[in-house]
Amino acid sequence: MHRKKSKLLISFLAIVLLLSTFSMGAFANTSQNATELRTAELFGEIDLASSARTTFIVELEAESMVEAKQKGKSQSKAKLASERGKVVADLQNKVKNAKVNREYDHVFSGFSVELPANKVTEVLTIPGVKAVYPNVEYTVDALEVDPEVFNPNMLESAPFIGSDQAWDAGFTGDGVTVAVIDTGTDYTHPDLAHAFGDYKGWDFVDNDHDPQETPPGDPRGGSTNHGTHVAGTVAANGAIKGVAPDATLLAYRVLGPGGSGSTENVVAGIERAVQDGADVMNLSLGNSLNNPDWATSIALDWAMAEGVVAVTSNGNSGPNNWTVGSPGTSRDAISVGATRLPYNVYTSEISTSEGIEYPSAKVMGFPSDDELLKLNEGEFELVYAGLGAAADFEGKDFTGKIALISRGEFAFVDKATNAKNAGAVGAIIFNNVAGEHADVPGMAVPTIKTTLDDGQRLLAELEAGNHTVSFDIVFDKEVGETMADFSSRGPVTFTWMIKPDVSAPGVNITSTIPTHNPDDPHGYGAFQGTSMSAPHVAGAAALILEAHPTWGVDHVKAALMNTAEDVIDPATGKVYPHNSQGAGSIRVLDAIQSDTLVTSGSHSFGKFVKDTGNQVERQSFTIKNLSDESKHYSFDVEFAGNPEGIKVMTSNNLKIQNGNTQQVNFNVLVNTAKLDPGYYEGTIKVNDGSSTIDVPTILFVGEPDYPRVTGAFLGKEDDHYDVGSYLPGGAEVLAYDMYEFDAVNGAIGAPIGTIGEFANVPAPIHEFTWNGQVNGEVLPNGDYVLAVYVKQAGVEEYKAYLITKE
Incomplete structure (x- = not known):
């Protein structure tokens, strides 16, 4: 083996990936003292050199109540408690x-435990332990909109997905209970009070029955409002109206001060919500761990199996592939990506005196297209209004005029509102610093923005006595619903599943929040993120369940996916990839009115890795005919570009009587010799003669391009060290090289030697013992760089980690 080093900056976070990777290279002084261990699985990045007390989640081999029930096995709480007690006793x-x-x-079998991090390997050897997970931090998946951009009139997202049409059809979420597992909820908010009964839910942060948001002044961290915003999107019914305004809410506070929490509380919240009888649960939270077998993902899978529709945000780490994190990686829960609502784009020119140009002028925001275009009708008097505060308009006549306003001090929308209240028909807001400021949909008056330089030119015109301005505003284009760049993308490692499953509006979403101001405690705020998308889907699920109370979770999920609309990328004019948008953007009334359900709503054929010849994978889906008559279904499968080498074989047509369900089998034959390695996506088209349901599908030729190594560790035991790495796809060849650490430059230093080499290592984790020696000599204690070389399916990676030998 030859592995060359290259200079590399090192992150000073313990056991964290470095900012770039090594190229192939350099030496192979193989240790003769490496012995592989067989233990329970250890997930995540853990600093095994640390003696700090750390919380872990232990999963047992004994099955949870729901898992045993779904498998037709006998299980009881007493028996499970006994098995758990044995493991706990051994551990202690x-x-x-x-x-x-x-x-x-209930939905997860195990416990959380606090112990020194360097003792966690002791847990792995205890009989009855299946896996150990770090108690990772979960945070809210929301990005607070700049206060300058906030607009209380943005609430268009619920009607956009068809909620108002569902209300008109008689479905408002009545009788359906939605659990909001989040930062708590201000159940006293007048738009939310109707949705809560005497039992509000549970607070897992403070362990009491009051799941309120964190107020200001908590020494543990900042105040929160995220869960209230999410709850409002689901079920507000007041100044704003959520997707399911008559649904019942339960709140579970699992994220505390500062909006962060941990696995042990999130899993506990999922368990409690299921046991409390929730019909739907929303988790607008996440981490960056792309793994379907994480504690939270497992808990959501079993919650779905128990009949609770679990909806979760896909994450805000986009736009690259493989960025989805748990619990969005769940096999069964509905993972949701974020879209931006459609908008029109106009070009704008402003004119004052001849020869003066304002090249930066752009349309910033407007209440309607008609009001914006009225600015083209002649000349207007321009009046300076300073920062646009209410006081800046006093004593001046702005009726029918244009207000010239400087950015600064408070929100753009307030400036525009003050201009409208003073009688202005429009506004020009110029920046107070270099550069361009944000667009703001829905301003109270048509508003044009300029740079600071152009603003100074306008002020100079006024000082010179030139007080008139005219506009040339021209429609440029309409931009339809688009995927938000921040929305995380799939696929999921190991399962290679498409994620998200569906998408929903998540940009500039206005909803309820607590203000934490005793004089005016209840307010509204605009956030964005997949946190805002998920509750649209949770609310939609509530409407569907009211309309179809006998439907199972798979039916609800299929209805949302089968009726979703494609989202088009305006940059290409083509449909966004499946791993950006899932099946598409939800349309709730269409989902309610489904007369055919195709489950699963998406398919992954996995990976085809034969070097030559054909490989066949078999799949199936079910079709449920909900109509009043028998239907004939035909099938077609299209892969993008119609690549030679992929053939799908299934029935040409199928007749299903009304009310019946039938399984459809199909085979996929891939000739890898005719295809380049990579990612291929297609669509299974199910046609009943009058309409077509598109089912997204993907496959990989060769090993997928997931990261081959995602972390490494070194921990001290009594007479040896435990060394290991995290390998999502395993490794045909695996080696561990030790380098000196150049602390002055934060870079890799001179090579020391190889401490272990292995072959045919299975996923997802590898661990071995090391005696602390390199080439027969004890390596002194201190900081070093541990570099991990992995070769798997023709792909080589070499990554390095800062470790400490004690």
């Missing part, structure tokens, strides 16, 4: 100061 014998915090038995 091995680690004397281990402290068990929470115990789980």
